[in-house]
Amino acid sequence: MTDITTTPVITIALDRKKINFEYSVEELNNLVTANNMNVVATLTQKLDRPDAATYFGKGKIEELAQLVQDTGVDMVIANDELSPSQIRNIEKNIAARVIDRTGLILEIFANRAQSSEAKLQVELARLKYQLPRLHTSANQRLDQQTGTSAGGGFTNRGAGESQLELSRRTLQDRISHVQAELKEAQKANDTKRKQRDRSELPTVALVGYTNAGKSTIMNALISRFGENEEKQVMVKNMLFATLDTSVRKLTLPDQKTFLLSDTVGFVSQLPHQLVQAFKSTLAEAANADLLVQVVDYSDPNYQLMMKTTADTLNEIGVTGQPMIIALNKADKLEGPYPTREGNDLIMAATDDASIQNLVEMIVENIFDDYETKTLMIPFDRGDIINYLNENANILSTDYLADGTKITVELGGADLNRFAKFEVTEE
Numbered sequence: 001m002t003d004i005t006t007t008p009v010i011t012i013a014l015d016r017k018k019i020n021f022e023y024s025v026e027e028l029n030n031l032v033t034a035n036n037m038n039v040v041a042t043l044t045q046k047l048d049r050p051d052a053a054t055y056f057g058k059g060k061i062e063e064l065a066q067l068v069q070d071t072g073v074d075m076v077i078a079n080d081e082l083s084p085s086q087i088r089n090i091e092k093n094i095a096a097r098v099i100d101r102t103g104l105i106l107e108i109f110a111n112r113a114q115s116s117e118a119k120l121q122v123e124l125a126r127l128k129y130q131l132p133r134l135h136t137s138a139n140q141r142l143d144q145q146t147g148t149s150a151g152g153g154f155t156n157r158g159a160g161e162s163q164l165e166l167s168r169r170t171l172q173d174r175i176s177h178v179q180a181e182l183k184e185a186q187k188a189n190d191t192k193r194k195q196r197d198r199s200e201l202p203t204v205a206l207v208g209y210t211n212a213g214k215s216t217i218m219n220a221l222i223s224r225f226g227e228n229e230e231k232q233v234m235v236k237n238m239l240f241a242t243l244d245t246s247v248r249k250l251t252l253p254d255q256k257t258f259l260l261s262d263t264v265g266f267v268s269q270l271p272h273q274l275v276q277a278f279k280s281t282l283a284e285a286a287n288a289d290l291l292v293q294v295v296d297y298s299d300p301n302y303q304l305m306m307k308t309t310a311d312t313l314n315e316i317g318v319t320g321q322p323m324i325i326a327l328n329k330a331d332k333l334e335g336p337y338p339t340r341e342g343n344d345l346i347m348a349a350t351d352d353a354s355i356q357n358l359v360e361m362i363v364e365n366i367f368d369d370y371e372t373k374t375l376m377i378p379f380d381r382g383d384i385i386n387y388l389n390e391n392a393n394i395l396s397t398d399y400l401a402d403g404t405k406i407t408v409e410l411g412g413a414d415l416n417r418f419a420k421f422e423v424t425e426e
């Protein structure tokens with residue numbers, strides 16, 4: 001059913017005979033829907049490489065022009081990133097505006113951004129995307145913003161300076177300004193992150209393709225183990241629901257505590273300007289001790305989505321971390337769940353047993369250095385007893401003549417910290 005409030009568009013895609021072509025077109029069409037537009041037709045052409053001037057070949061462009069006329073759409077969206085001149089040349093031949101995949105993704109991010117940091121990150125990415133495309137659009141935009149006709153308001157600036165140079169300088173000034181603002185905004189986050197690092201708690205990051213169920217899993221864990229059940233994150237059935245990183249402290253019934261973070265989802269060909277701009281947001285994943293890759297296992301393309309995730313993690317320099325694969329949304333399939341094989345878990349975010357299994361796997365991975373130790377704590381070290389009560393799983397306590405004998409599970413820095421109190425069991 002077509003929603004009358006959405007904008008009709010035509011998508012165009014070059015089939016370079018790669019195995020994932022159909023998936024990439026499907027993904028583009030999903031991105032279009034996510035941006036409140038609907039695809040009325042998709043035109044594809046088999047070519048080894050895009051036509052340097054017009055992306056599609058000449059005949060196909062004529063076909064596109066006819067299709068634009070027949071459908072009356074105002075916009076055509078290309079499945080690849082186009083050069084500024086390709087956009088211009090296609091627009092010369094058809095009665096519609098042309099945007100490319102990168103421009104579309106940037107637009108979706110711009111519509112979704114909520115926090116000031118996310119807004120700045122998206123603006124920075126958009127400015128960097130515009131910079132090399134200036135001569136197509138920025139002259140007009142600059143005129144609109146300043147209300148001047150070309151050159152008119154700028155006659156006092158260097159006489160020989162062209163409008164293009166002026167526009168470029170304006171953009172570059174804005175980029176510097178946004179970068180400075182971003183630095184400020186990120187300072188606060190860095191401080192928070194440093195405080196957390198100092199707490200030495202293990203960190204786990206949810207990563208994966210957009211709409212896989214990362215935030216839903218985060219919420220399931222918060223409602224069971226969070227300090228404050230109210231601190232849920234947003235879940236929505238749409239691409240890129242989450243743009244900001246959320247970090248929550250979770251404490252398991254045996255006192256084991258870790259930090260869990262949820263962050264922006266991935267899509268293939270995520271514009272590199274965005275990846276760069278979101279690097280600090282994504283640093284949460286880069287610094288994690290363990291990644292949980294959430295996958296929509298009910299999607300027939302789930303393997304390609306996993307490949308996209310691997311590629312994106314590579315691009316942001318996240319390699320080599322231990323990873324749990326949460327094959328989510330199994331409730332939409334026939335097979336049994338939860339089922340576990342090594343570090344893979346077939347699960348559903350809404351299923352208690354699945355979440356329980358996932359937690360067990362997280363515990364195995366991040367608390368693997370835990371050992372059961374027996375400590376003799378002198379009576380004047382009540383501070384240690386308090387610390388262990390709050391932060392460790394105490395298995396037994398005996399009040400003896402020369403102190404408190406405690407059998408406790410210890411891991412990480414605590415193993416060294418309390419080594420001097422260790423006693424060997426007789």
Ligand SMILES: Nc1nc2c(ncn2[C@@H]2O[C@H](COP(=O)(O)OP(=O)(O)OP(=O)(O)O)[C@@H](O)[C@H]2O)c(=O)[nH]1
Nearest residue numbers: 210211212213214215216236237240241242265349
């Ligand atoms: N049937 C089913 N639906 C699920 C499951 N997990 C999540 N969903 C639904 O999938 C949609 C997306 O979930 P989110 O948790 O927002 O996904 P996300 O990975 O955080 O997505 P982004 O923030 O956009 O990257 C929502 O409509 C959820 O209700 C599941 O196990 N089974």
Ligand SMILES: [Mg+2]
Nearest residue numbers: 214215241242
């Ligand atoms: Mg999310």
